[in-house]
Amino acid sequence: MGLLRGRITIKETGVILLKENLKVYEAIAEAKESGKRAAVATVIKVIGSSYRREGAKMFVDETERNIGLISGGCLESDVAEEAKAVIKSGKPFTKFYDLDEDYVWGLGLGCPGKVMVYIERVS
Amino acid sequence: MHNDTAYDSWLESIQRNEACGLATVLHGEDAQSFEPARVFLNEDGASVNTIEDPALTEGIRSRIAEKLGNKNAKGETVKIALKEGGVASVFIDIHHPPVHVMIFGAGHDAVPVAKYSVSLGFDTTVVDAREAFNCEDNFPGTERIIVQPDHYRKHVTITKNTFVIVMNHHMEKDSKSLAFALRSGAPYVGVLGPRSRREKMMAQLHEEGVSFSVAELSRMHNPIGLDIGAESSEEIAISILSEIIALSKGHRGGFLHDKHSIHKYPSQNGIPVRN
Known part of the structure; x- marks a missing residue:
């Protein structure tokens, strides 16, 4: 009886969605389309506690735009540096980080543990 | 390249x-x-x-x-x-595809459920025919479907990633929402209200000739939510969404205190052991 309005679509609300990896995948797709060179760093192994787990990703492109987190903020700048080299050479690279638990918690960084990160060019 | x-x-x-x-x-x-x-x-x-x-x-x-x-x-x-x-x-x-939360019922207590669901990053849908309630002002960031229960089949799509919450505060609407959701591929159908009310609804559906398989019923959760003593609608929303988070990841809920591992859960074939 005229009650069927069907679908009302989602409006943009500026809500920050916690779908970090989806943002990374979008960025990769964009980079591929625009022909920009880009690398992705992926957490491939975690020993001990860590803020992000295996599969967490960070995107870096040739303009040094970063998207996504692979730790609680401790490793991102170092990984971004490594990613620049990977973008240039095309050679994938594995880096092992060993963060001392007492030391890192003491700094309030909240990302202790041993973390292995694989950085590869994806575009 | x-x-x-x-x-x-x-x-x-x-x-x-x-x-x-x-x-x-x-x-x-x-x-x-x-x-x-x-x-x-x-x-x-x-x-x-x-x-x-x-x-x-x-x-x-x-x-x-x-x-x-x-x-x-x-x-x-x-x-x-x-x-x-x-x-x-x-x-x-x-x-894993993102969780989709679908709330049947746009009452005042659905507001915090939708709010927390959206902030968790879940795609969130509210289904209710009452436009005055089911509106952007009450449910920002959600998809809203304005539809009467008799037309769910035509306008509402439930997938295997859809976690359904039935909270119409209306026996007949709840009963229709419940029947619709149990027939779908939803992995979770939470029903607000006490067990006695749910049993009454199931008995009525049975009388109407609607019955469900064991597999269909196994997805039903009632009373809804984790047992955290929730009373206010905000607390109940947290309890419901905690249950959805746990189930979507194959966990059982409960306290982490003294557990040796935070992220691993000994599930068998992905199905958490149920009581």
Whole structure:
């Protein structure tokens, strides 16, 4: 009886969605389309506690735009540096980080543990 | 740039909201080639690979398939033995499609449920025919479907990623929502209200000739939520969404205190043991 309005679509609300990896995948797709060179760093192994787990990703492109987190903020700048080299050479690279638990918690960084990160060019 | 077909399939599959896996052979320092060696597999069994060794491809594919059968599965670096000796280090990445929460009923107590659901990053839908309640002002960031219960079938789409919450505060509407949701592929159908009310609804449905299989009923959760003593509508929303988070990851809820491992849960074939 005229009650069927069907679908009302989602409006943009500026809500920050916690779908970090989806943002990374979008960025990769964009980079591929625009022909920009880009690398992705992926957490491939975690020993001990860590803020992000295996599969967490960070995107870096040739303009040094970063998207996504692979730790609680401790490793991102170092990984971004490594990613620049990977973008240039095309050679994938594995880096092992060993963060001392007492030391890192003491700094309030909240990302202790041993973390292995694989950085590869994806575009 | 290289032609990375398996990676392209992975990105496309994620865009289609499919559960899928991508395995990448990790290149060592002495690698001869930098071309990515990968195996992609999705939930329907579609597969793309850029690995030359067929035995290794098969070994990897079965490891991904195993993970896709388990909703608690996580990314992992595995070692796979090679026929000619030695081992390959392979990272298996797993994508679980995002949780979709669908709330039947746009009453005042649905407001915090939708609010927390949206802030958790869940796609959120509110289904209620009352436009004055089911509006953007009350449910920002959600999809709203204005529809009467008799027309659910035509206008409401429930997928295997849809966690349903039935909270119309109206016996007949709840009963219709419940019947609709139990017939769908939803992995979770939470029903607000006491057990006695649910039993009354089920008895009525039975009288009307509507009955459900054991498998259909196994997805029903009532009383809804985790047992945290929730009283206010905000607390109840937290209790409901905690239950959804736990189930979507194959966990059981409860306290972490003194547990040795935070992220691992001993689920069998992805199904958490239920009481």
